[in-house]
Amino acid sequence: MRAEIISIGTEILLGEIVDTNAAHIAAALPQFGIDLLYVSQVGDNPRRLEEVVGRAWGRSDYLFLTGGLGPTEDDLTRETIGKVLEEELYLDAEQERIVRGFFAGRGAATMPERNLKQAMLIPSARAIPNPRGTAPGWWVERDGKVIVMMPGPPQEMTRMWEHEVAPELERRADSILVSRTLKTTGIGEGSVDEMLSPLLKGTNPSIGIYARADGVHARISAKALTREQAWHLIRPVEEEARRILGPSIWGVDDQSLASAIGQMLEEQGLTIGLMESATGGAVGNTLTDYEGASTYFKGSIVAYTAQAKVDLGVPAETLAMHGLVSRETAEAMAQAARARLHADLGLGITGIAGGEEVEGQPPGTMHIALADADGVEYSHSRYYQGREAAKRRAVLQGLTLLRRYLMARPQGLVR
Amino acid sequence: MRAEIISIGTEILLGEIVDTNAAHIAAALPQFGIDLLYVSQVGDNPRRLEEVVGRAWGRSDYLFLTGGLGPTEDDLTRETIGKVLEEELYLDAEQERIVRGFFAGRGAATMPERNLKQAMLIPSARAIPNPRGTAPGWWVERDGKVIVMMPGPPQEMTRMWEHEVAPELERRADSILVSRTLKTTGIGEGSVDEMLSPLLKGTNPSIGIYARADGVHARISAKALTREQAWHLIRPVEEEARRILGPSIWGVDDQSLASAIGQMLEEQGLTIGLMESATGGAVGNTLTDYEGASTYFKGSIVAYTAQAKVDLGVPAETLAMHGLVSRETAEAMAQAARARLHADLGLGITGIAGGEEVEGQPPGTMHIALADADGVEYSHSRYYQGREAAKRRAVLQGLTLLRRYLMARPQGLVR
Numbered sequence: 001m002r003a004e005i006i007s008i009g010t011e012i013l014l015g016e017i018v019d020t021n022a023a024h025i026a027a028a029l030p031q032f033g034i035d036l037l038y039v040s041q042v043g044d045n046p047r048r049l050e051e052v053v054g055r056a057w058g059r060s061d062y063l064f065l066t067g068g069l070g071p072t073e074d075d076l077t078r079e080t081i082g083k084v085l086e087e088e089l090y091l092d093a094e095q096e097r098i099v100r101g102f103f104a105g106r107g108a109a110t111m112p113e114r115n116l117k118q119a120m121l122i123p124s125a126r127a128i129p130n131p132r133g134t135a136p137g138w139w140v141e142r143d144g145k146v147i148v149m150m151p152g153p154p155q156e157m158t159r160m161w162e163h164e165v166a167p168e169l170e171r172r173a174d175s176i177l178v179s180r181t182l183k184t185t186g187i188g189e190g191s192v193d194e195m196l197s198p199l200l201k202g203t204n205p206s207i208g209i210y211a212r213a214d215g216v217h218a219r220i221s222a223k224a225l226t227r228e229q230a231w232h233l234i235r236p237v238e239e240e241a242r243r244i245l246g247p248s249i250w251g252v253d254d255q256s257l258a259s260a261i262g263q264m265l266e267e268q269g270l271t272i273g274l275m276e277s278a279t280g281g282a283v284g285n286t287l288t289d290y291e292g293a294s295t296y297f298k299g300s301i302v303a304y305t306a307q308a309k310v311d312l313g314v315p316a317e318t319l320a321m322h323g324l325v326s327r328e329t330a331e332a333m334a335q336a337a338r339a340r341l342h343a344d345l346g347l348g349i350t351g352i353a354g355g356e357e358v359e360g361q362p363p364g365t366m367h368i369a370l371a372d373a374d375g376v377e378y379s380h381s382r383y384y385q386g387r388e389a390a391k392r393r394a395v396l397q398g399l400t401l402l403r404r405y406l407m408a409r410p411q412g413l414v415r
Numbered sequence: 416m417r418a419e420i421i422s423i424g425t426e427i428l429l430g431e432i433v434d435t436n437a438a439h440i441a442a443a444l445p446q447f448g449i450d451l452l453y454v455s456q457v458g459d460n461p462r463r464l465e466e467v468v469g470r471a472w473g474r475s476d477y478l479f480l481t482g483g484l485g486p487t488e489d490d491l492t493r494e495t496i497g498k499v500l501e502e503e504l505y506l507d508a509e510q511e512r513i514v515r516g517f518f519a520g521r522g523a524a525t526m527p528e529r530n531l532k533q534a535m536l537i538p539s540a541r542a543i544p545n546p547r548g549t550a551p552g553w554w555v556e557r558d559g560k561v562i563v564m565m566p567g568p569p570q571e572m573t574r575m576w577e578h579e580v581a582p583e584l585e586r587r588a589d590s591i592l593v594s595r596t597l598k599t600t601g602i603g604e605g606s607v608d609e610m611l612s613p614l615l616k617g618t619n620p621s622i623g624i625y626a627r628a629d630g631v632h633a634r635i636s637a638k639a640l641t642r643e644q645a646w647h648l649i650r651p652v653e654e655e656a657r658r659i660l661g662p663s664i665w666g667v668d669d670q671s672l673a674s675a676i677g678q679m680l681e682e683q684g685l686t687i688g689l690m691e692s693a694t695g696g697a698v699g700n701t702l703t704d705y706e707g708a709s710t711y712f713k714g715s716i717v718a719y720t721a722q723a724k725v726d727l728g729v730p731a732e733t734l735a736m737h738g739l740v741s742r743e744t745a746e747a748m749a750q751a752a753r754a755r756l757h758a759d760l761g762l763g764i765t766g767i768a769g770g771e772e773v774e775g776q777p778p779g780t781m782h783i784a785l786a787d788a789d790g791v792e793y794s795h796s797r798y799y800q801g802r803e804a805a806k807r808r809a810v811l812q813g814l815t816l817l818r819r820y821l822m823a824r825p826q827g828l829v830r
Contacts, residue, residue, distance in 0.1 A: 013451045015442025016625075018435055022456070027430025036428045037463060039456035041437070048452060155800070210431075274717075280703025281696030284717045288695025289803055291769055299723040302689075302699045302715035304708070308756055341723055354706055385570070388704055 001034045008067035010043035021066045032173040044074040067152030069135035071115045087122040095119035132156045178230035184248040185215035264406040265296035273341025274300035275333035278351040298341040323359040334371035346371040354387035366394040416449045423482035425458040436481045447588040459489040482567030484550035486530045502537040510534035547571040593645035599663040600630035679821040680711035688756025689715035690748035693766040713756040738774040749786035761786040769802030781809040
């Protein structure tokens with residue numbers, strides 16, 4: 001099956017929005033055995049839109065169109081599909097009822113008449129429900145080909161995709177591709193490749209190795225007639241890969257490092273407090289993106305000045321002797337965070353996010369320490385690609401130290 | 416001038432990376448009087464790549480290609496341009512010297528021979544320097560048309576764009592389009608439109624009104640033969656728009672709310688400290704993304720638990736009487752932040768980022784207070800589209816309260 005995606009809207013061509021819908025659809029298609037061959041973006045211009053959709057209809061089995069479903073004259077996607085397929089648009093009574101109901105439900109006395117456009121269909125189309133907006137999608141089927149038309153706003157598009165389009169594609173798929181991603185940290189891409197080499201020869205499942213911002217990922221993918229059969233193929237390979245990579249694996253699939261750590265803290269019944277300097281609150285911000293954070297996250301003291309560090313528990317002598325940006329200060333910060341926030345663990349980060357050298361150390365230098373009741377562990381890094389990147393890298397480094405600690409505890413998950 | 420962008424790489428079609436290069440180029444083209452008509456993404460497939468590049472060469476004046484410049488056999492962009500233009504690739508001695516020098520500079524003893532591919536040119540191409548990577552770009556010119564070929568990694572592409580490609584496009588432009596964006600907060604899109612209606616009739620400069628995450632933007636754009644002439648057209652309209660919108664304007668062009676606030680704090684010689692709860696450190700993280708933060712940002716106490724709030728200066732009675740998520744607690748947090756961090760201003764935020772109702776208030780509820788030596792100001796919001804969005808909205812709301820306060824001070828910028 002050959003597919004193509006067409007993203008419609010002049011605001012994309014003006015660079016005012018980045019088209020994330022195409023990447024969302026692209027990432028999902030392989031699991032249904034659909035090959036994506038082209039992605040295009042085109043503006044709200046009737047002639048060019050018709051040209052692009054017409055060419056796609058001629059050469060592909062599946063067309064995924066997003067955008068151009070609004071109520072204004074500029075929104076031409078429906079009309080364009082009608083023209084390419086030479087079918088007349090008509091007002092569908094059921095869809096009219098739904099669109100009017102959407103306005104009534106929002107307390108609007110009347111619906112602007114131009115919204116009626118959104119209740120139109122063509123004979124080959126059935127409407128796809130869109131509970132998050134007024135424009136239903138279309139599932140068009142003719143001549144053995146399919147056009148899936150979806151709204152442009154990502155929250156409407158992704159909802160329609162997950163609940164309506166993806167399940168239908170799965171029902172129709174001849175084969176299903178299922179993947180399991182193992183996320184590792186602490187070993188390089190080449191080493192992972194070498195360690196997994198006995199497993200890399202197979203073609204089903206196949207394994208791909210990818211270097212990503214949060215470590216090296218190993219993705220095991222299997223193709224089968226059903227989802228169950230695919231998992232059956234993946235399972236023994238996954239077990240073997242887990243045995244080989246062992247504690248380097250910190251998570252799977254969509255899991256983030258923050259949620260993986262959150263789970264471990266929860267399971268081990270531990271709490272944590274932070275004292276941050278150069279990261280300005282970024283570590284706390286990352287840890288609290290995970291829903292269960294309030295059970296283990298006590299807080300973070302962002303002490304940006306020397307005075308604040310001392311006021312909040314870092315000994316003045318440590319700062320005087322070793323400087324603001326030093327191993328000793330990071331360790332004292334970790335201990336102060338633990339004490340002040342009554343937490344089992346304290347994490348301290350001090351460094352230089354940007355600007356100029358401090359105490360002879362370049363921007364991007366980060367000292368990171370983790371304290372428990374018995375002592376302190378330390379880690380450091382030096383990475384500079386601008387201020388925001390330096391902060392992000394420090395967060396990753398801090399979370400990696402924390403994870404390593406949690407893995408090494410006797411009551412840890414793996415040992 | 417008609418342009419199109421082609422982003423090349425199978426990883427884009429697999430949804431593994433989002434193509435931000437196209438949006439970067441798209442946003443820049445209008446200023447050079449170049450109309451972007453099509454954007455396409457295509458994989459590393461020789462036949463389809465040739466088809467897409469060939470069609471573009473036939474119909475457009477400017478082609479911008481990114482990606483596919485690596486050293487492997489999959490990287491086909493150079494070969495494809497050669498085929499479409501029917502020109503032979505040759506090894507350029509000067510480029511070979513540069514590529515070899517890049518490896519030597521990184522301490523690599525020898526250059527892998529396959530990297531020689533990156534030193535190839537065709538007769539119609541001249542190399543565009545790429546100090547961030549081994550692959551130079553190509554500026555191809557023939558038959559009155561131009562192909563600009565750039566590397567895929569965004570840090571290499573954007574550097575090449577700003578330093579090499581954009582200046583060349585500006586030299587060649589018949590006319591230059593210059594824009595000034597005024598960013599406002601506190602007034603709706605409709606009101607901005609109405610207030611600026613006397614200015615909206617002109618076509619040069621023209622004004623566009625856009626609702627964005629950080630408020631409503633008014634963009635004034637003028638076209639002229641030179642950049643200076645365009646600014647000459649913009650200036651009186653900008654002055655009039657500034658007069659009308661007055662203190663609602665918080666910044667211009669690429670400025671962020673955090674940097675606008677940072678500037679005001681610096682100019683007014685004030686410092687700030689935060690006490691955050693539901694935002695988990697996100698406010699401090701945002702404020703410290705701005706380079707000068709250390710001159711005015713004292714720190715942030717992220718007190719995620721009731722105990723931490725009390726330990727760090729919120730009266731236990733306030734929590735007991737009014738609850739964790741209340742106006743009174745936000746105000747006490749603002750005062751505690753001010754006192755504990757020895758800051759002129761204290762900002763307190765308490766609320767519910769996600770999960771379930773707390774004390775009868777739904778997720779997304781945020782109470783925000785700002786304290787100075789004389790008293791407290793208060794603001795609240797209720798917005799829920801998931802945990803991360805709720806946190807982001809709270810940051811925006813907190814920064815808006817802070818900005819309003821700074822604007823209203825007698826020594827403020829505008830009054």
